[in-house]
Amino acid sequence: VFNHWLCCTDGKHCCPEGTTCDVSSGKCNRGDMTAIDWFKKVPANVGSVKCPDGQSECKTGQTCCKLASGQYGCCPIPKAVCCTDGKHCCPEGTTCDVSSGKCNRGEIAVMDWFEKVPANVGSVKCPDGQSECKTGQTCCKLASGQYGCCPIPKV
Known part of the structure; x- marks a missing residue:
């Protein structure tokens, strides 16, 4: 189980901490090995x-x-x-x-x-103060500048 997540530079995906985003392959790599497929972010709720x-x-x-x-x-x-x-x-x-x-x-x-x-129980406020993700998700900035939600928690 991964507890910490990082937003990829493409603004659309995220990978577990300890791996790096390989934008060209769409994978999360650990060292020289491909670890897992990356996760697609979902739009954050605004309001x-x-x-x-x-x-x-x-x-x-x-x-x-x-x-x-x-x-x-x-x-x-x-x-x-x-x-x-x-x-x-x-x-x-x-x-x-x-x-x-x-x-x-x-x-x-x-x-x-x-x-x-x-109903959604609890939420995570994103840094813009408007967007929010469900509890158990991580806010990640999208390429558009808005926030999306990675489907895994950031602890």
Whole structure:
């Protein structure tokens, strides 16, 4: 298991500490030996919504809703109404009809409801103060100057 990660100069990949990035081969080398394939960074989240538990978070534009498990999930729309089934949500100004699986406005079913997704628990702030990566990932600067996330933690 690798605990420390370094960002490669191509701005797109990262390698474990103790290896060097070989941009021409796309590998992480240790000495004269090719150690492993390098890891591709993923875009960092810019902005997030903290959930009431103080640990979970959703992307900007999503709504924190409690799941049936008691943990928080994210409704994929802003200012959503969280349904009592602990799995779904509806747009602001509507109500959840758990029996039909619809979002109602008054007595009229206006749309199917949305399914919640698990919330991110914790995050790592990147040096720009705006971008963030999930806990267990490492912030690395991309060639564009923005930050990406290496899928392995930096300890």
